[in-house]
Amino acid sequence: MQGFLFEENEQNTSQQKSPASASAELQSLFDTSKSCSKCTLAETRLTFVFGEGNPAANLVVIGEAPGAEEDASGRPFVGRSGQLLDKILQAAGFQREEVYICNILKCRPPGNRNPLHDEIINCMPWLLRQLQILQPKIILMLGKVAANTLLENSLSLGTMRGRLIKWNGYDCFITYHPAALLRNPNWKRGCWEDIQVMMQHYASMFDRAQYTEKREKP
Numbered sequence: 001m002q003g004f005l006f007e008e009n010e011q012n013t014s015q016q017k018s019p020a021s022a023s024a025e026l027q028s029l030f031d032t033s034k035s036c037s038k039c040t041l042a043e044t045r046l047t048f049v050f051g052e053g054n055p056a057a058n059l060v061v062i063g064e065a066p067g068a069e070e071d072a073s074g075r076p077f078v079g080r081s082g083q084l085l086d087k088i089l090q091a092a093g094f095q096r097e098e099v100y101i102c103n104i105l106k107c108r109p110p111g112n113r114n115p116l117h118d119e120i121i122n123c124m125p126w127l128l129r130q131l132q133i134l135q136p137k138i139i140l141m142l143g144k145v146a147a148n149t150l151l152e153n154s155l156s157l158g159t160m161r162g163r164l165i166k167w168n169g170y171d172c173f174i175t176y177h178p179a180a181l182l183r184n185p186n187w188k189r190g191c192w193e194d195i196q197v198m199m200q201h202y203a204s205m206f207d208r209a210q211y212t213e214k215r216e217k218p
């Protein structure tokens with residue numbers, strides 16, 4: 001198993017979750033947050049993109065922000081990037097419905113620019129509350145921007161990906177954003193290596209019998 005890059009800065013002391021109560025709490029959080037206007041992205045969004053998936057998910061996938069298709073649909077990771085993410089998850093042994101998928105920002109930055117500091121500060125409480133409800137065993141961060149934002153660093157993706165990183169008490173792994181893989185297919189091999197490291201850790205946590213290294217690359 002890969003070594004630790006960062007010191008654990010907070011223990012995740014949450015108790016065992018109930019799927020029904022997690023689902024109800026997520027719905028309540030959605031109802032509270034869906035009309036959020038804490039930053040200027042509320043003025044330009046078409047749709048608030050809360051996140052979706054299994055309220056009892058052990059794996060939570062986090063990207064940086066909705067894109068145009070997500071803004072139009074209200075769903076995270078749809079379109080070509082979403083289809084590739086689905087393939088990556090399937091190669092790791094997950095159906096999309098088994099995991100929970102969300103972004104740091106819940107509203108689309110115009111032109112898909114990177115999130116601004118004030119947008120992150122204002123939006124982060126929604127994500128942190130989501131994670132508090134979901135209590136994931138593993139978090140997969142997609143892309144350098146998401147990882148730099150959550151880990152509050154400016155390290156390169158190559159420095160962070162493919163190894164266990166502790167963040168807020170969660171076991172986290174980092175790999176390429178699917179949109180980057182679409183632009184640079186040669187990076188798919190590295191992504192698959194990252195996912196294998198994550199799944200080896202997952203298997204060690206859950207003795208996941210159906211996981212084997214024979215799964216095909218995405």
Ligand code: SF4
Binds near residue numbers: 105
């Ligand atoms: S990006 Fe986040 S903080 Fe800004 S309006 Fe949307 S939900 Fe609120």
